Every structure is written in C-alpha cells, then in structure tokens.
Amino acid sequence: xxxxxxxxxxxxxxxxxxxxxxxxxxxxxxxxxxxxxxxxxxxxxxxxxxxxxxxxxxxxxxxxxxxxxxxxxxxxxxxxxxxxxxxxxxxxxxxxxxxxxxxxxxxxxxxxxxxxxxxxxxxxxxxxxxxxxxxxxxxxxxxxxxxxxxxxxxxxxxxxxxxxxxxxxxxxxxxxxxxxxxxxxxxxxxxxxxxxxxxxxxxxxxxxxxxxxx
Numbered sequence: 350x351x352x353x354x355x356x357x358x359x360x361x362x363x364x365x366x367x368x369x370x371x372x373x374x375x376x377x378x379x380x381x382x383x384x385x386x387x388x389x390x391x392x393x394x395x396x397x398x399x400x401x402x403x404x405x406x407x408x409x410x411x412x413x414x415x416x417x418x419x420x421x422x423x424x425x426x427x428x429x430x431x432x433x434x435x436x437x438x439x440x441x442x443x444x445x446x447x448x449x450x451x452x453x454x455x456x457x458x459x460x461x462x463x464x465x466x467x468x469x470x471x472x473x474x475x476x477x478x479x480x481x482x483x484x485x486x487x488x489x490x491x492x493x494x495x496x497x498x499x500x501x502x503x504x505x506x507x508x509x510x511x512x513x514x515x516x517x518x519x520x521x522x523x524x525x526x527x528x529x530x531x532x533x534x535x536x537x538x539x540x541x542x543x544x545x546x547x548x549x550x551x552x553x554x555x556x557x558x559x560x561x562x563x
Contacts, residue, residue, distance in 0.1 A: 352500055353516035358552045359498055360521065363528040366548065370527030372478050374398065379454040379479045380446070381405055384414070384439055386474050387466045392429040400429055411452045414443035438466025456480045469507055477523030485510045485517065486526045490533030497537065499554030 350358075373394040376382040381401070388397045404425050408414055414422065423436035442465040446452050454475060455461050461472035470486055477484035487495070487506040495501050495509055503509045517525060536543050542555070550556030 351516070355499060355552070356517055356525075359500075359549060360525060362548045362552070363525070363532060367528045367531045370524050370531055372474065372527070375401060377405070378409060379475065380411060380452075381409055382478060383442070383454055383464075383467070383471070383475060386471045387439055387442070388426060388429045388435060390435070390471075391431055397429060400426055411443040411446040414439055415447060435466065441465035442467065454479065456482070469510060473510075473523075473526075477526075483519035483522045484526075485513050485522045487513075488530060489539075490530040490537075491526050493539060494529045494533050494537050497542070497553060497555035498549070 372382070374382060374385040374389060375398045376385055385397050385401050388400065408417065408425075417440065419433070419436045419440055422439055423432045426432050426435055426439075429435065445464050446454065450460070455464075456476065456479075458469070458472050458476065461467050461475055462469060470488060473484035473486040476482040477486065487509045492504070492506055492509060495513065496504070501509050501512050503512055514522070532549075533539075536547050544550050544553075544556040547553070547556055
C-alpha cells in the first residue's frame with residue numbers, strides 16, 4: 350500500500366469521528382490567533398485560552414502590544430511558560446506587522462515566518478485557519494500519530510510536513526491535521542494509546558501490531 354492509499358484509508362474513519370474539526374485556540378481576529386499560537390508553544394491550548402481571555406478585551410491589535418513593554422507583556426502571559434522569550438517575540442512581531450504589513454497579518458508562509466516567534470507550525474495555523482490555504486501543521490500530536498500510523502518515519506516536524514505534502518492533496522491537508530490532533534488527544538495518547546477501542550486499529554501500523562500482541 351502506498352502512503353497516499355494509506356492516507357485515504359485513514360481519512361475516511363477520521364472524517365466520521367471528527368466531522369467538524371476546529372482550532373481549539375479562542376480568537377476573533379487574525380492577530381489574536383497569531384498571538385495565541387505563539388503563546389501555545391510548550392503550553393496547552395486550554396491554558397492559553399485562560400490567559401488570552403483576560404488579555405484580548407484590552408490588548409488585541411499590534412499597536413496595543415507595541416505600546417507595552419516586554420516586562421508588561423511577560424507579566425500578563427507568565428503562566429504560559431517561557432514567558433520572557435514569548436513576550437519579546439510578541440512585541441517584536443507587533444512592531445514588524447506595523448512597520449512592514451500595515452498592521453495586517455500576512456498570508457504567505459514566506460512572510461509569516463519572517464515574523465518574530467513564528468515558525469512553520471504557527472504560520473501553517475494562520476494560513477489554514479484564517480486564509481483557508483493548504484497547510485500541514487505538525488504539532489506533537491500530529492508528529493506522534495503520523496509516525497504511528499505509518500505515514501512517515503521522520504522525526505523532524507519540518508521533514509514530516511514536506512513528506513506528507515507529497516501525497517496528501519492540498520484540499521485535505523489542514524483538516525486532516527486537525528483530525529490527527531483531535532484523535533491524539535482523545536484516543537491515541539502519548540503514554541497509553543487506546544488501540545483496542547480505536548476504529549483505526551486495522552489500518553494504523555502501530556495499532557495493527559498492538560492489537561495482534563494484545
């Protein structure tokens with residue numbers, strides 16, 4: 350079975366399990382999502398949502414964040430972890446948006462990844478969620494599941510992204526990654542994957558082996 354064939358076999362049950370995949374970060378504007386995604390590094394979306402619920406009613410534009418000091422931003426986001434570095438990136442990113450993009454969040458991978466604190470994963474979230482463009486977003490869940498399912502043997506997120514892009518049609522890329530994340534949180538957990546009850550265990554490489562052993 351080719352990887353493209355495997356993808357389509359996995360896609361059908363995942364589509365049924367998670368009919369309306371959505372971003373679990375709360376936001377109302379592209380800039381809010383950008384800030385929330387930067388904050389989500391090494392932090393749960395649930396924690397980020399608690400923090401941004403307090404911040405965004407007052408500070409929700411590049412100008413608002415640029416007017417704050419790094420120390421002020423760090424104080425507000427401290428519970429998300431790595432807060433000093435995140436504060437520096439968010440303020441710098443806000444200034445870059447003002448100076449280079451007329452305060453608008455750009456819509457290309459090239460321009461997004463030039464912003465402070467924005468890697469390919471963050472850029473992919475913006476491209477897929479805000480602009481509806483093809484994007485493969487590899488977080489810890491997607492990385493784990495792509496390997497377990499047999500879609501890749503790569504461990505580097507960027508290499509996984511490029512490999513999956515070769516055989517996953519563009520129109521399915523972003524939602525498929527959402528579904529991988531949802532399945533990783535609900536069933537295929539890092540420490541104890543629930544292979545016995547997983548509807549993919551006859552398709553997934555890891556699940557097939559685990560079921561035979563069990």
